[in-house]
Amino acid sequence: MPGLRTFALTVAVRGGARMEDETRSGWSHLLEHLVFKGAGDMGAREIVERIEAEGGSINAATGYERTSFEIRALHGSLPLAMQIVSDLVFRPTLDPAEIVREKDVVAQEIAEAFDTPDDHVFEMAQTRAYAGQALGRPILGTIDSLKAADRSAVADWRARLYSPDRMVVAVSGAVEENELLALAERWFGPEAATPLDPLAPAVFVGGEARLTRKIEQANLVFQLPSMSALDPRLPALRLFTEILGGGMASRLFQSAREDRGLAYAIDAYQEAYEDAGLLGVYAGAAADRAVELAEVSAAELLDLAEKGPTDAELSRAKAVLNASLWMADESPASRAGRNAAQALIFGAPVSSEDSAARILAQSADDLRAVGRSMIEAGRSATAVLGPKAAAPAGQAFTTRLTASAASR
The missing domain is CATH 3.30.830.10 (Metalloenzyme, LuxS/M16 peptidase-like)
Structure with missing residues (x-):
């Protein structure tokens, strides 16, 4: 986008709560939280400090069918942004102590959603619309479904969910195409693909x-x-x-x-x-x-x-x-x-x-x-x-x- 001095990077994954079975309900959202607790050679604080030191910001979101990681930053910071997101999705630390702590954080998030009527009523309607299906379960999961999420299980789920053949790297703003392609090949190209079970057809039950x-x-x-x-x-x-x-x-x-x-x-x-x-x-x-x-x-x-x-x-x-x-x-x-x-x-x-x-x-x-x-x-x-x-x-x-x- 000519004339801009900033860019926006989005790395989107075709993977989210809809890909979960009932025993893994909420794991995609939990994983999105956990990767920010440490990845590559960075701890939780260093991840955000590196981005903010360049004047940028970082965020992520988990939906039913997609998970996305987003960075806004000044022109010249794209190499750093690509490396950080690559570390988040492919090389998270997944420290067992952080998993325990983050389960407590998500439990508070679940409680907050329940305590917010104009949030919880949407969850109630979604549950009725797609009863008995992944689309009918809350993205946050339940406290019970998160209990089995230990390091080994979460690492396996990360490898299955964050597979490069289901990822798109998109950049808009102050970006040069050749630089982006080289960075994408460096940070996202070598990773091996991992198959994910096909989605069951969605049925609106009501x-x-x-x-x-x-x-x-x-x-x-x-x-x-x-x-x-x-x-x-x-x-x-x-x-x-x-x-x-x-x-x-x-x-x-x-x-x-x-x-x-x-x-x-x-x-x-x-x-x-x-x-x-x-x-x-x-x-x-x-x-x-x-x-x-x-x-x-x-x-x-x-x-x-x-x-x-x-x-x-x-x-x-x-x-x-x-x-x-x-x-x-x-x-x-x-x-x-x-x-x-x-x-x-x-x-x-x-x-x-x-x-x-x-x-x-x-x-x-x-x-x-x-x-x-x-x-x-x-x-x-x-x-x-x-x-x-x-x-x-x-x-x-x-x-x-x-x-x-x-x-x-």
């Missing part, structure tokens, strides 16, 4: 989850099965999601918040995995109005699916997604992360011009077809966390959808 807690507000999540990352209908789904609950002009915000005052926070989102996906609605509401909010959410979803968007809605959603695409294109970190993910999913990055063209080409009929396909699947996953009065909200959402599907 169901209802309730948890009564004495808190002030009810937290609600409603989910439907939708499109995978490889589905050509995904651009239509993104526009559908934006119109339904993507911003202050969205249907849910205007109907539930502005017109009725049912919720302070309400939005729609979508998750696209390699072979599955979901559309979700999240809202926080007073317990005694949760059922009404659920019914309004279902009604707005049904109306958009059955009638499609207005011309003004479709035009506005296209403008929002198009603008967000080009804004992200001007960020080295966003571009590196996006290109790495696309290379893992599609085999190569997708140009912003192609992405924009696909978004702008969608019609109202395309969005209507996407909406109908989700409703006709006849499955939903709901989660309600909060006072007892809110408990029927999940069933209210499902009943409204089921009644509509049955009447068609």
